[in-house]
Amino acid sequence: MTSLSIAEAAEQTGLTAHTLRYYERDGLLLHSVERASSGHRRYTDDDLRWIEMVTRLRSTGMPIRDVRRYAALVREGDGNEAERLALLLAHREVVERQLAEVTSHLRAIDYKIALYEGKLTPAE
């Protein structure tokens, strides 16, 4: 349960093993992943939970470098919650603006689609 190989962690998180190693190297995780005596990585539930958070940030378009900054803040421990909050709030604003933009562009595309559909299924 509480200790997965990199392949299992990849499966669980939807990332590739390559990406998991890359994230670790690049400072997106809170600390180096533990190793078995063989040298193989062993992911804990906590690791997976954090990686899930990273995935949420990434999937909403947060750049790697900002995720790294956020990870650094969390790693530092108590005392910088205001800074973490600021980072998340700033990100939320970006995402919301982007959602609004995409939605509005999508409506315009839908209009175009309706035109083509009208052409293909002529009114009786």
Added chain:
Amino acid sequence: MTSLSIAEAAEQTGLTAHTLRYYERDGLLLHSVERASSGHRRYTDDDLRWIEMVTRLRSTGMPIRDVRRYAALVREGDGNEAERLALLLAHREVVERQLAEVTSHLRAIDYKIALYEGKLTPAE
């Protein structure tokens, strides 16, 4: 009115002059942009309208190569409306899935934000 320099077209479309040239080179426009006797590009209203459509597709995440395909279909003229429609419908599905995903991730981030806000503004 109906004939803009590349700088003016850039201003109007929100793209850079570099990007406008790049799009043209890359086959995203319906035809080569007309030239003044000086060799400078002159953008017509039709050009701008098409570029706006391209911008909508790009802003919703359609890859350059698919925009190029769509442009090719439109360029071909009447007779392939079904194919154009299929392309747009497929794109709409992708965008909608992505919107749903981002929205759901955003909700999770909002929850995290609420936690930090709770920490910072302790309940009375």
Added chain:
DNA sequence: GCTTGACTTCGAGCGCACTCCAAGGCGAAT
């Protein structure tokens, strides 16, 4: 006639986020 500034082309360069490869290690199974 010279300068200025906006344009031209061609091709190289860049930033991002992976993605992959080569060479090797470890442990279990045959």
Added chain:
DNA sequence: ATTCGCCTTGGAGTGCGCTCGAAGTCAAGC
């Protein structure tokens, strides 16, 4: 003991979408 499969590292490579630079042209203004 050798094969197999999964893992390791360091570093190179990839794909995308621009973005930029160098060198040159042209028209207008002084």
